[in-house]
Amino acid sequence: MKVLEIRGVKKKLGKKEIIKGIDLSVSEGEIFGFLGPNGAGKTTTIRMLVGLIAPNEGDISICGYNVEKEKEKALKNVGAVVENPELYNYLSGRENLMQIARIRGVSKEEIQNLIEIVGLKDRINDKVKKYSLGMKQRLGLAAALIGDPKLLILDEPTNGLDPSGIMDFREVVKKSAKEKGMAVFISSHILSEVQTLCDRVAFIDKGVIKSVEEIHDNVVKTELESLTLMVSKDKNKALEMLRSLEWIQKAVINEEEIHLIVKTGSTNNILRHLIEKDIEVEEIFKNRKGLEQRYMELVEGGVR
Template sequence: MKVLEVKDVYKSLGRREIIKGISFDVEEGEIFGFLGPNGAGKTTTIRMMVGLIGANKGTISIMGNDIAKDKEKALANVGAVVENPELYSYLSGRENLMQIARIRNIPKEEVEKVIRLVGMEQRINDKVKKYSLGMKQRLGLAAALLPNPRLLILDEPTNGLDPSGILDFRNIVKKASRERGTAVFVSSHILSEVQQVCDKVAFISGGVIQAVESIVDGVNTETDTITLITKEISKTIDIMHELELVKDVKVDNQEITALISKDSSPQLIVELVKAGIEIEEIFKKHKGVEQRYMELVEGGIR
Protein backbone atom coordinates (compact mmCIF):
# COMPACT_ATOMS: atom_id res chain seq x y z
CA MET A 1 0.00 0.00 0.00
CA LYS A 2 1.37 3.42 -0.99
CA VAL A 3 1.51 5.72 2.03
CA LEU A 4 3.28 8.64 0.29
CA GLU A 5 3.02 9.52 -3.40
CA VAL A 6 4.97 12.38 -4.96
CA LYS A 7 4.09 12.93 -8.63
CA ASP A 8 5.91 15.28 -11.06
CA VAL A 9 6.53 17.98 -8.42
CA TYR A 10 8.17 21.31 -9.29
CA LYS A 11 9.08 24.14 -6.93
CA SER A 12 10.66 27.53 -7.59
CA LEU A 13 11.85 30.04 -5.00
CA GLY A 14 11.93 33.42 -6.68
CA ARG A 15 13.36 32.87 -10.16
CA ARG A 16 15.34 29.81 -9.12
CA GLU A 17 13.85 26.39 -9.81
CA ILE A 18 14.74 24.21 -6.81
CA ILE A 19 12.75 21.03 -7.52
CA LYS A 20 12.46 19.89 -11.14
CA GLY A 21 9.76 17.30 -11.68
CA ILE A 22 10.47 14.71 -8.99
CA SER A 23 8.36 11.55 -8.56
CA PHE A 24 8.56 8.69 -6.05
CA ASP A 25 6.40 6.75 -3.60
CA VAL A 26 6.87 5.09 -0.20
CA GLU A 27 5.11 1.85 0.72
CA GLU A 28 3.72 0.77 4.09
CA GLY A 29 6.50 -0.59 6.34
CA GLU A 30 9.23 0.64 3.97
CA ILE A 31 12.24 2.75 5.01
CA PHE A 32 12.90 5.10 2.11
CA GLY A 33 16.15 7.08 1.87
CA PHE A 34 16.35 10.51 0.23
CA LEU A 35 20.05 10.91 -0.44
CA GLY A 36 21.85 13.90 -1.88
CA PRO A 37 24.42 16.60 -1.16
CA ASN A 38 23.57 19.80 0.72
CA GLY A 39 21.56 22.08 -1.57
CA ALA A 40 20.16 19.20 -3.65
CA GLY A 41 16.54 20.02 -2.72
CA LYS A 42 15.96 17.60 0.17
CA THR A 43 14.71 20.14 2.74
CA THR A 44 12.51 21.91 0.17
CA THR A 45 10.89 18.57 -0.63
CA ILE A 46 10.21 17.88 3.05
CA ARG A 47 8.74 21.36 3.55
CA MET A 48 6.30 20.62 0.73
CA MET A 49 5.52 17.17 2.19
CA VAL A 50 4.50 18.66 5.55
CA GLY A 51 2.56 21.55 4.02
CA LEU A 52 4.88 24.40 4.99
CA ILE A 53 5.18 25.48 1.34
CA GLY A 54 3.19 24.53 -1.73
CA ALA A 55 4.39 22.98 -4.98
CA ASN A 56 4.18 25.07 -8.16
CA LYS A 57 3.18 21.97 -10.09
CA GLY A 58 2.48 18.30 -9.35
CA THR A 59 0.86 16.52 -6.41
CA ILE A 60 1.87 15.15 -3.00
CA SER A 61 -0.56 12.65 -1.42
CA ILE A 62 -0.42 10.94 1.99
CA MET A 63 -2.76 7.96 2.41
CA GLY A 64 -4.56 9.13 -0.74
CA ASN A 65 -5.14 12.65 0.59
CA ASP A 66 -3.75 15.47 -1.57
CA ILE A 67 -1.85 17.79 0.76
CA ALA A 68 -2.78 20.86 -1.32
CA LYS A 69 -6.52 20.07 -1.23
CA ASP A 70 -6.94 18.40 2.17
CA LYS A 71 -3.93 19.28 4.32
CA GLU A 72 -5.56 18.38 7.64
CA LYS A 73 -6.47 14.84 6.58
CA ALA A 74 -3.09 14.26 4.95
CA LEU A 75 -1.03 15.50 7.91
CA ALA A 76 -3.14 13.53 10.41
CA ASN A 77 -1.14 10.52 9.19
CA VAL A 78 2.31 12.14 9.63
CA GLY A 79 4.91 12.23 12.40
CA ALA A 80 8.19 14.09 11.94
CA VAL A 81 11.59 14.63 13.54
CA VAL A 82 13.32 17.58 11.90
CA GLU A 83 16.85 18.07 13.26
CA ASN A 84 16.57 19.01 16.98
CA PRO A 85 13.03 18.29 18.25
CA GLU A 86 11.19 20.99 20.22
CA LEU A 87 10.87 19.82 23.84
CA TYR A 88 10.05 21.39 27.21
CA SER A 89 13.39 21.14 29.02
CA TYR A 90 11.89 21.87 32.47
CA LEU A 91 9.53 18.87 32.20
CA SER A 92 10.40 15.19 32.35
CA GLY A 93 10.35 13.01 29.26
CA ARG A 94 7.09 11.42 30.40
CA GLU A 95 5.48 14.83 31.05
CA ASN A 96 6.44 15.95 27.54
CA LEU A 97 4.75 12.91 26.04
CA MET A 98 1.69 13.26 28.27
CA GLN A 99 1.23 16.86 27.11
CA ILE A 100 1.02 15.65 23.51
CA ALA A 101 -1.23 12.74 24.50
CA ARG A 102 -3.71 15.07 26.22
CA ILE A 103 -3.85 17.48 23.27
CA ARG A 104 -4.35 14.66 20.75
CA ASN A 105 -6.59 12.51 22.97
CA ILE A 106 -4.15 9.58 22.98
CA PRO A 107 -4.60 7.00 25.77
CA LYS A 108 -1.92 6.64 28.45
CA GLU A 109 -1.35 3.01 27.41
CA GLU A 110 -0.06 4.23 24.06
CA VAL A 111 2.42 6.53 25.83
CA GLU A 112 3.80 3.52 27.72
CA LYS A 113 4.09 1.51 24.48
CA VAL A 114 6.09 4.27 22.80
CA ILE A 115 8.39 4.65 25.82
CA ARG A 116 9.22 0.94 25.55
CA LEU A 117 9.61 1.15 21.77
CA VAL A 118 12.34 3.81 22.03
CA GLY A 119 13.96 2.16 25.07
CA MET A 120 13.57 5.07 27.50
CA GLU A 121 12.10 3.23 30.50
CA GLN A 122 15.09 4.04 32.75
CA ARG A 123 15.26 7.78 31.98
CA ILE A 124 11.71 8.78 31.10
CA ASN A 125 11.04 10.45 34.49
CA ASP A 126 14.21 12.60 34.36
CA LYS A 127 14.01 16.25 33.35
CA VAL A 128 14.74 16.78 29.64
CA LYS A 129 17.43 19.36 30.49
CA LYS A 130 19.48 16.46 31.89
CA TYR A 131 19.27 14.47 28.64
CA SER A 132 22.11 14.03 26.17
CA LEU A 133 21.47 14.94 22.53
CA GLY A 134 20.90 11.26 21.79
CA MET A 135 18.26 10.99 24.53
CA LYS A 136 16.52 14.13 23.24
CA GLN A 137 16.44 12.60 19.76
CA ARG A 138 14.89 9.44 21.21
CA LEU A 139 12.24 11.48 23.00
CA GLY A 140 11.58 13.46 19.82
CA LEU A 141 11.12 10.18 17.96
CA ALA A 142 8.77 8.94 20.71
CA ALA A 143 6.70 12.13 20.35
CA ALA A 144 6.52 11.66 16.57
CA LEU A 145 5.45 8.02 16.96
CA LEU A 146 2.88 8.71 19.69
CA PRO A 147 -0.13 9.19 17.37
CA ASN A 148 0.94 6.00 15.51
CA PRO A 149 1.49 7.80 12.19
CA ARG A 150 1.37 5.98 8.87
CA LEU A 151 4.31 8.10 7.67
CA LEU A 152 7.35 9.11 9.74
CA ILE A 153 9.55 11.86 8.25
CA LEU A 154 13.14 12.17 9.49
CA ASP A 155 15.28 15.09 8.27
CA GLU A 156 19.01 14.54 8.94
CA PRO A 157 18.02 12.62 12.10
CA THR A 158 21.52 11.67 13.29
CA ASN A 159 23.17 15.09 13.03
CA GLY A 160 25.37 15.63 16.10
CA LEU A 161 24.91 12.14 17.50
CA ASP A 162 27.87 10.02 18.58
CA PRO A 163 28.30 6.50 17.07
CA SER A 164 26.38 4.87 19.93
CA GLY A 165 23.50 7.34 19.53
CA ILE A 166 23.40 6.75 15.78
CA LEU A 167 23.22 2.98 16.28
CA ASP A 168 20.42 3.29 18.86
CA PHE A 169 18.43 5.69 16.67
CA ARG A 170 18.82 3.39 13.65
CA ASN A 171 17.57 0.36 15.58
CA ILE A 172 14.53 2.24 16.88
CA VAL A 173 13.56 3.34 13.36
CA LYS A 174 13.87 -0.23 12.06
CA LYS A 175 11.82 -1.52 14.97
CA ALA A 176 9.05 1.04 14.41
CA SER A 177 8.89 0.18 10.72
CA ARG A 178 8.84 -3.56 11.36
CA GLU A 179 6.45 -3.67 14.34
CA ARG A 180 4.03 -0.91 13.37
CA GLY A 181 4.17 -1.04 9.57
CA THR A 182 5.16 2.63 9.58
CA ALA A 183 6.45 4.04 6.30
CA VAL A 184 9.66 5.97 7.07
CA PHE A 185 11.14 8.74 4.91
CA VAL A 186 14.78 9.50 5.83
CA SER A 187 16.44 12.55 4.28
CA SER A 188 20.23 12.57 4.64
CA HIS A 189 23.53 13.46 3.02
CA ILE A 190 25.30 10.71 4.99
CA LEU A 191 25.90 7.71 2.73
CA SER A 192 26.55 5.18 5.48
CA GLU A 193 23.35 6.09 7.32
CA VAL A 194 21.15 5.46 4.29
CA GLN A 195 23.04 2.28 3.44
CA GLN A 196 22.54 0.83 6.94
CA VAL A 197 18.88 1.62 7.51
CA CYS A 198 16.98 1.92 4.20
CA ASP A 199 15.13 -0.55 1.97
CA LYS A 200 15.07 1.81 -1.00
CA VAL A 201 16.86 5.04 -1.86
CA ALA A 202 16.25 8.00 -4.17
CA PHE A 203 19.40 9.80 -5.32
CA ILE A 204 18.70 13.53 -5.76
CA SER A 205 21.03 16.15 -7.22
CA GLY A 206 20.23 19.69 -8.37
CA GLY A 207 16.53 19.18 -7.74
CA VAL A 208 16.36 16.12 -10.00
CA ILE A 209 15.98 12.50 -8.88
CA GLN A 210 18.68 10.60 -10.74
CA ALA A 211 17.38 7.15 -9.76
CA VAL A 212 15.21 5.29 -7.23
CA GLU A 213 16.72 1.92 -6.35
CA SER A 214 16.29 -0.96 -3.92
CA ILE A 215 18.90 -1.73 -1.28
CA VAL A 216 19.47 -5.22 0.15
CA ASP A 217 22.00 -5.51 2.99
CA GLY A 218 23.51 -2.19 1.90
CA VAL A 219 23.95 -3.24 -1.75
CA ASN A 220 22.24 -1.67 -4.75
CA THR A 221 20.02 -4.27 -6.44
CA GLU A 222 19.13 -2.49 -9.68
CA THR A 223 22.45 -2.45 -11.57
CA ASP A 224 25.81 -4.20 -11.78
CA THR A 225 29.26 -2.74 -12.31
CA ILE A 226 31.57 -4.90 -14.42
CA THR A 227 35.23 -4.56 -15.36
CA LEU A 228 36.33 -5.86 -18.76
CA ILE A 229 39.84 -6.28 -20.19
CA THR A 230 40.40 -6.51 -23.95
CA LYS A 231 42.94 -5.29 -26.49
CA GLU A 232 40.12 -3.78 -28.60
CA ILE A 233 39.13 -0.99 -26.22
CA SER A 234 37.88 1.57 -28.73
CA LYS A 235 35.76 -0.91 -30.71
CA THR A 236 34.36 -2.43 -27.49
CA ILE A 237 33.27 0.97 -26.17
CA ASP A 238 31.57 1.82 -29.48
CA ILE A 239 29.58 -1.42 -29.31
CA MET A 240 28.67 -0.95 -25.65
CA HIS A 241 27.37 2.55 -26.28
CA GLU A 242 24.82 1.03 -28.70
CA LEU A 243 23.49 -1.48 -26.15
CA GLU A 244 20.46 -0.50 -24.07
CA LEU A 245 21.63 -2.64 -21.15
CA VAL A 246 24.78 -0.48 -20.77
CA LYS A 247 24.13 2.65 -18.67
CA ASP A 248 27.64 4.13 -18.42
CA VAL A 249 31.17 3.30 -19.64
CA LYS A 250 34.59 4.50 -18.48
CA VAL A 251 38.19 3.54 -19.31
CA ASP A 252 40.95 3.55 -16.71
CA ASN A 253 44.43 1.98 -17.04
CA GLN A 254 43.36 -0.07 -20.08
CA GLU A 255 40.38 -1.49 -18.19
CA ILE A 256 36.79 -0.82 -19.22
CA THR A 257 34.36 -0.28 -16.34
CA ALA A 258 30.67 -0.33 -17.24
CA LEU A 259 27.42 0.17 -15.37
CA ILE A 260 24.89 -2.35 -16.75
CA SER A 261 21.38 -3.57 -16.00
CA LYS A 262 21.15 -6.07 -13.15
CA ASP A 263 22.17 -9.65 -14.11
CA SER A 264 22.77 -8.70 -17.75
CA SER A 265 26.49 -9.54 -17.92
CA PRO A 266 25.85 -12.84 -19.83
CA GLN A 267 23.90 -10.90 -22.47
CA LEU A 268 26.72 -8.34 -22.70
CA ILE A 269 29.29 -11.09 -23.26
CA VAL A 270 27.13 -12.63 -26.01
CA GLU A 271 26.81 -9.27 -27.80
CA LEU A 272 30.54 -8.58 -27.63
CA VAL A 273 31.50 -12.06 -28.84
CA LYS A 274 29.00 -11.77 -31.72
CA ALA A 275 30.77 -8.54 -32.69
CA GLY A 276 34.11 -10.35 -32.77
CA ILE A 277 35.55 -8.85 -29.55
CA GLU A 278 38.15 -11.02 -27.83
CA ILE A 279 37.53 -10.72 -24.08
CA GLU A 280 40.62 -11.45 -22.01
CA GLU A 281 38.92 -11.01 -18.62
CA ILE A 282 35.56 -9.89 -17.23
CA PHE A 283 34.39 -9.69 -13.62
CA LYS A 284 31.66 -8.07 -11.54
CA LYS A 285 32.41 -5.42 -8.94
CA HIS A 286 30.30 -5.58 -5.79
CA LYS A 287 29.30 -2.11 -4.71
CA GLY A 288 27.13 -0.39 -2.16
CA VAL A 289 25.38 2.95 -1.91
CA GLU A 290 28.64 4.91 -1.89
CA GLN A 291 29.67 3.65 -5.34
CA ARG A 292 26.18 4.26 -6.74
CA TYR A 293 26.13 7.76 -5.26
CA MET A 294 29.36 8.57 -7.07
CA GLU A 295 27.93 7.22 -10.34
CA LEU A 296 24.67 9.16 -10.16
CA VAL A 297 25.39 12.32 -8.18
CA GLU A 298 29.09 12.97 -8.64
CA GLY A 299 29.18 12.48 -12.41
CA GLY A 300 30.13 8.94 -13.28
CA ILE A 301 31.76 5.66 -12.28
CA ARG A 302 34.85 5.98 -10.07
Protein backbone atom coordinates in the same frame (compact mmCIF):
# COMPACT_ATOMS: atom_id res chain seq x y z
CA MET B 1 -2.37 1.16 0.28
CA LYS B 2 -0.47 4.30 -0.79
CA VAL B 3 0.08 6.31 2.39
CA LEU B 4 2.06 9.10 0.70
CA GLU B 5 1.60 10.27 -2.90
CA ILE B 6 3.55 13.11 -4.53
CA ARG B 7 2.35 14.03 -8.02
CA GLY B 8 3.98 16.61 -10.31
CA VAL B 9 5.30 18.74 -7.46
CA LYS B 10 7.32 21.86 -8.28
CA LYS B 11 8.65 24.48 -5.89
CA LYS B 12 10.36 27.84 -6.37
CA LEU B 13 12.11 29.80 -3.65
CA GLY B 14 12.30 33.32 -4.99
CA LYS B 15 13.09 33.00 -8.68
CA LYS B 16 15.03 29.75 -8.26
CA GLU B 17 13.25 26.49 -9.08
CA ILE B 18 14.28 24.06 -6.31
CA ILE B 19 11.94 21.15 -7.13
CA LYS B 20 11.36 20.64 -10.84
CA GLY B 21 8.46 18.20 -10.98
CA ILE B 22 8.74 15.05 -8.85
CA ASP B 23 6.51 11.98 -8.50
CA LEU B 24 6.80 9.52 -5.61
CA SER B 25 4.67 7.18 -3.55
CA VAL B 26 5.24 5.28 -0.31
CA SER B 27 3.07 2.30 0.66
CA GLU B 28 1.86 1.00 4.00
CA GLY B 29 4.68 -0.81 5.84
CA GLU B 30 7.37 0.44 3.45
CA ILE B 31 10.61 2.16 4.48
CA PHE B 32 11.54 4.61 1.73
CA GLY B 33 14.92 6.34 1.48
CA PHE B 34 15.45 9.80 -0.01
CA LEU B 35 19.04 10.52 -1.06
CA GLY B 36 20.87 13.39 -2.70
CA PRO B 37 23.69 15.91 -2.23
CA ASN B 38 23.33 19.15 -0.31
CA GLY B 39 21.10 21.53 -2.25
CA ALA B 40 19.40 18.73 -4.19
CA GLY B 41 15.95 19.54 -2.78
CA LYS B 42 15.58 16.99 0.02
CA THR B 43 14.78 19.41 2.85
CA THR B 44 12.49 21.51 0.65
CA THR B 45 10.55 18.35 -0.23
CA ILE B 46 10.24 17.33 3.42
CA ARG B 47 9.09 20.81 4.43
CA MET B 48 6.31 20.50 1.83
CA LEU B 49 5.35 17.04 3.15
CA VAL B 50 4.76 18.38 6.65
CA GLY B 51 2.92 21.50 5.46
CA LEU B 52 5.55 24.07 6.39
CA ILE B 53 5.64 25.36 2.82
CA ALA B 54 3.32 24.77 -0.14
CA PRO B 55 4.24 23.58 -3.64
CA ASN B 56 3.80 25.97 -6.58
CA GLU B 57 2.44 23.11 -8.67
CA GLY B 58 1.32 19.54 -8.09
CA ASP B 59 -0.29 17.66 -5.20
CA ILE B 60 0.86 15.93 -2.02
CA SER B 61 -1.58 13.50 -0.40
CA ILE B 62 -1.29 11.61 2.88
CA CYS B 63 -3.81 8.82 3.44
CA GLY B 64 -5.87 10.33 0.62
CA TYR B 65 -5.96 13.84 2.09
CA ASN B 66 -4.39 16.76 0.22
CA VAL B 67 -1.78 18.41 2.46
CA GLU B 68 -2.52 21.89 1.14
CA LYS B 69 -6.33 21.72 1.01
CA GLU B 70 -7.00 19.34 3.94
CA LYS B 71 -3.96 20.02 6.08
CA GLU B 72 -5.42 19.07 9.46
CA LYS B 73 -6.77 15.71 8.26
CA ALA B 74 -3.57 14.92 6.34
CA LEU B 75 -1.13 15.84 9.10
CA LYS B 76 -3.15 13.99 11.73
CA ASN B 77 -1.64 10.85 10.19
CA VAL B 78 1.97 12.12 10.33
CA GLY B 79 4.79 11.87 12.85
CA ALA B 80 7.97 13.75 11.96
CA VAL B 81 11.47 14.60 13.07
CA VAL B 82 12.53 17.39 10.70
CA GLU B 83 16.00 18.85 11.18
CA ASN B 84 16.43 19.30 14.96
CA PRO B 85 13.48 18.06 17.05
CA GLU B 86 11.31 20.88 18.40
CA LEU B 87 11.52 20.43 22.18
CA TYR B 88 10.88 22.51 25.29
CA ASN B 89 14.31 22.68 26.96
CA TYR B 90 12.89 23.86 30.31
CA LEU B 91 10.66 20.77 30.60
CA SER B 92 11.69 17.19 31.27
CA GLY B 93 11.66 14.60 28.52
CA ARG B 94 8.51 13.05 29.98
CA GLU B 95 6.75 16.42 30.21
CA ASN B 96 7.57 17.08 26.55
CA LEU B 97 5.98 13.80 25.53
CA MET B 98 2.94 14.31 27.75
CA GLN B 99 2.23 17.68 26.10
CA ILE B 100 1.78 15.84 22.79
CA ALA B 101 -0.01 12.91 24.42
CA ARG B 102 -2.71 15.18 25.84
CA ILE B 103 -3.35 16.73 22.41
CA ARG B 104 -3.53 13.32 20.74
CA GLY B 105 -5.47 11.62 23.50
CA VAL B 106 -2.76 9.04 24.20
CA SER B 107 -2.43 7.22 27.54
CA LYS B 108 0.46 7.45 30.00
CA GLU B 109 1.02 3.72 29.47
CA GLU B 110 1.71 4.24 25.76
CA ILE B 111 4.11 7.08 26.55
CA GLN B 112 5.99 4.88 29.02
CA ASN B 113 6.22 2.16 26.39
CA LEU B 114 7.71 4.61 23.88
CA ILE B 115 10.19 5.86 26.48
CA GLU B 116 11.46 2.31 26.94
CA ILE B 117 11.50 1.62 23.19
CA VAL B 118 13.80 4.60 22.47
CA GLY B 119 16.03 3.87 25.47
CA LEU B 120 15.44 6.98 27.59
CA LYS B 121 13.89 5.53 30.76
CA ASP B 122 16.93 6.42 32.92
CA ARG B 123 16.96 10.09 31.87
CA ILE B 124 13.33 10.79 30.94
CA ASN B 125 12.70 12.93 34.04
CA ASP B 126 15.73 15.18 33.44
CA LYS B 127 15.32 18.58 31.85
CA VAL B 128 15.83 18.46 28.08
CA LYS B 129 18.44 21.23 28.32
CA LYS B 130 20.71 18.62 29.95
CA TYR B 131 20.29 16.17 27.06
CA SER B 132 22.98 15.39 24.51
CA LEU B 133 22.16 15.72 20.80
CA GLY B 134 21.69 11.96 20.57
CA MET B 135 19.26 11.94 23.50
CA LYS B 136 17.27 14.75 21.89
CA GLN B 137 17.07 12.66 18.69
CA ARG B 138 15.74 9.70 20.71
CA LEU B 139 13.16 11.93 22.39
CA GLY B 140 12.18 13.41 19.03
CA LEU B 141 11.64 9.91 17.64
CA ALA B 142 9.45 9.00 20.62
CA ALA B 143 7.42 12.19 20.08
CA ALA B 144 7.01 11.37 16.39
CA LEU B 145 5.71 7.87 17.22
CA ILE B 146 2.98 9.06 19.61
CA GLY B 147 -0.42 7.91 18.41
CA ASP B 148 0.93 5.39 15.86
CA PRO B 149 1.01 7.70 12.82
CA LYS B 150 0.44 6.19 9.38
CA LEU B 151 3.44 8.10 7.99
CA LEU B 152 6.73 8.69 9.82
CA ILE B 153 8.96 11.37 8.23
CA LEU B 154 12.58 11.48 9.37
CA ASP B 155 15.21 14.01 8.27
CA GLU B 156 18.75 12.95 9.26
CA PRO B 157 17.36 10.97 12.22
CA THR B 158 20.65 9.37 13.32
CA ASN B 159 22.44 12.72 13.65
CA GLY B 160 24.25 12.68 16.99
CA LEU B 161 23.56 9.02 17.75
CA ASP B 162 26.38 6.69 18.76
CA PRO B 163 26.60 3.22 17.11
CA SER B 164 24.40 1.68 19.79
CA GLY B 165 21.82 4.42 19.30
CA ILE B 166 21.84 3.90 15.54
CA MET B 167 21.17 0.18 15.99
CA ASP B 168 18.35 0.92 18.45
CA PHE B 169 16.87 3.45 16.03
CA ARG B 170 17.00 0.93 13.19
CA GLU B 171 15.10 -1.66 15.19
CA VAL B 172 12.42 0.83 16.30
CA VAL B 173 11.81 1.97 12.72
CA LYS B 174 11.74 -1.57 11.30
CA LYS B 175 9.34 -2.72 14.01
CA SER B 176 7.04 0.26 13.46
CA ALA B 177 6.93 -0.34 9.72
CA LYS B 178 6.56 -4.11 9.68
CA GLU B 179 4.38 -4.71 12.74
CA LYS B 180 2.22 -1.58 12.65
CA GLY B 181 2.10 -1.06 8.88
CA MET B 182 3.58 2.41 9.22
CA ALA B 183 5.06 4.03 6.08
CA VAL B 184 8.47 5.60 6.72
CA PHE B 185 10.06 8.35 4.61
CA ILE B 186 13.69 8.87 5.60
CA SER B 187 16.32 11.32 4.36
CA SER B 188 19.89 10.64 5.42
CA HIS B 189 23.50 11.20 4.36
CA ILE B 190 24.56 7.85 5.84
CA LEU B 191 24.28 5.63 2.77
CA SER B 192 25.15 2.40 4.57
CA GLU B 193 22.35 2.98 7.06
CA VAL B 194 19.80 3.67 4.33
CA GLN B 195 20.92 0.54 2.49
CA THR B 196 20.46 -1.58 5.63
CA LEU B 197 17.10 -0.07 6.53
CA CYS B 198 15.14 0.76 3.38
CA ASP B 199 12.98 -1.22 0.96
CA ARG B 200 13.23 1.36 -1.82
CA VAL B 201 15.26 4.50 -2.37
CA ALA B 202 14.92 7.61 -4.55
CA PHE B 203 17.93 9.58 -5.77
CA ILE B 204 17.31 13.31 -6.19
CA ASP B 205 19.71 15.79 -7.75
CA LYS B 206 19.09 19.43 -8.73
CA GLY B 207 15.38 19.05 -7.96
CA VAL B 208 14.88 16.02 -10.23
CA ILE B 209 14.35 12.38 -9.27
CA LYS B 210 17.09 10.49 -11.11
CA SER B 211 15.85 7.03 -10.21
CA VAL B 212 13.72 5.05 -7.73
CA GLU B 213 15.13 1.60 -7.02
CA GLU B 214 14.50 -1.43 -4.84
CA ILE B 215 16.88 -2.84 -2.24
CA HIS B 216 16.95 -6.60 -1.55
CA ASP B 217 19.34 -8.25 0.91
CA ASN B 218 21.33 -4.99 1.17
CA VAL B 219 21.87 -4.94 -2.61
CA VAL B 220 20.42 -2.30 -4.91
CA LYS B 221 18.54 -3.78 -7.87
CA THR B 222 19.70 -1.73 -10.82
CA GLU B 223 19.70 -1.79 -14.59
CA LEU B 224 23.40 -0.91 -14.58
CA GLU B 225 26.42 -2.23 -12.70
CA SER B 226 30.07 -1.28 -12.35
CA LEU B 227 32.97 -3.48 -13.49
CA THR B 228 36.74 -3.21 -13.24
CA LEU B 229 38.75 -4.83 -16.04
CA MET B 230 42.49 -5.46 -16.37
CA VAL B 231 44.04 -6.54 -19.68
CA SER B 232 47.63 -7.68 -20.27
CA LYS B 233 48.26 -5.16 -23.06
CA ASP B 234 46.58 -2.90 -25.60
CA LYS B 235 44.41 -1.04 -23.09
CA ASN B 236 43.53 1.58 -25.68
CA LYS B 237 42.50 -1.07 -28.21
CA ALA B 238 40.34 -2.73 -25.55
CA LEU B 239 38.82 0.64 -24.60
CA GLU B 240 37.93 1.45 -28.21
CA MET B 241 36.28 -1.94 -28.69
CA LEU B 242 34.39 -1.72 -25.39
CA ARG B 243 32.96 1.69 -26.23
CA SER B 244 31.46 0.22 -29.40
CA LEU B 245 29.42 -2.42 -27.51
CA GLU B 246 25.72 -1.87 -26.90
CA TRP B 247 25.95 -3.03 -23.26
CA ILE B 248 28.55 -0.42 -22.27
CA GLN B 249 27.31 2.93 -21.02
CA LYS B 250 30.69 4.28 -19.97
CA ALA B 251 34.31 3.11 -20.21
CA VAL B 252 37.37 4.97 -18.89
CA ILE B 253 41.01 4.09 -18.20
CA ASN B 254 42.27 4.75 -14.68
CA GLU B 255 45.98 3.92 -14.39
CA GLU B 256 46.24 0.18 -15.11
CA GLU B 257 42.49 -0.52 -14.94
CA ILE B 258 39.52 -0.01 -17.21
CA HIS B 259 36.39 1.05 -15.34
CA LEU B 260 33.04 0.24 -16.90
CA ILE B 261 29.38 1.07 -16.35
CA VAL B 262 27.45 -1.71 -18.09
CA LYS B 263 23.97 -3.20 -18.35
CA THR B 264 23.38 -5.66 -15.52
CA GLY B 265 24.00 -9.25 -16.62
CA SER B 266 26.14 -8.37 -19.66
CA THR B 267 29.53 -9.47 -18.28
CA ASN B 268 29.66 -12.76 -20.22
CA ASN B 269 28.86 -11.02 -23.51
CA ILE B 270 31.58 -8.44 -22.87
CA LEU B 271 34.16 -11.14 -22.11
CA ARG B 272 33.21 -13.06 -25.26
CA HIS B 273 33.79 -10.00 -27.44
CA LEU B 274 37.15 -9.30 -25.79
CA ILE B 275 38.28 -12.88 -26.45
CA GLU B 276 37.10 -12.73 -30.06
CA LYS B 277 39.28 -9.62 -30.55
CA ASP B 278 42.31 -11.45 -29.04
CA ILE B 279 42.40 -9.13 -26.04
CA GLU B 280 43.86 -11.01 -23.07
CA VAL B 281 41.88 -10.43 -19.89
CA GLU B 282 43.91 -10.69 -16.70
CA GLU B 283 41.07 -9.90 -14.31
CA ILE B 284 37.48 -8.69 -14.28
CA PHE B 285 35.28 -8.13 -11.24
CA LYS B 286 32.12 -6.38 -10.20
CA ASN B 287 32.46 -3.34 -8.00
CA ARG B 288 30.23 -2.44 -5.07
CA LYS B 289 26.57 -3.08 -5.74
CA GLY B 290 25.51 -0.91 -2.85
CA LEU B 291 24.11 2.58 -2.55
CA GLU B 292 27.52 4.22 -2.59
CA GLN B 293 28.30 3.04 -6.12
CA ARG B 294 24.77 3.73 -7.37
CA TYR B 295 24.86 7.20 -5.81
CA MET B 296 28.09 7.92 -7.67
CA GLU B 297 26.61 6.70 -10.96
CA LEU B 298 23.42 8.75 -10.69
CA VAL B 299 24.45 11.86 -8.81
CA GLU B 300 28.17 12.22 -9.49
CA GLY B 301 27.97 11.25 -13.15
CA GLY B 302 29.59 7.82 -13.12
CA VAL B 303 32.81 6.15 -12.06
CA ARG B 304 35.78 8.23 -10.98
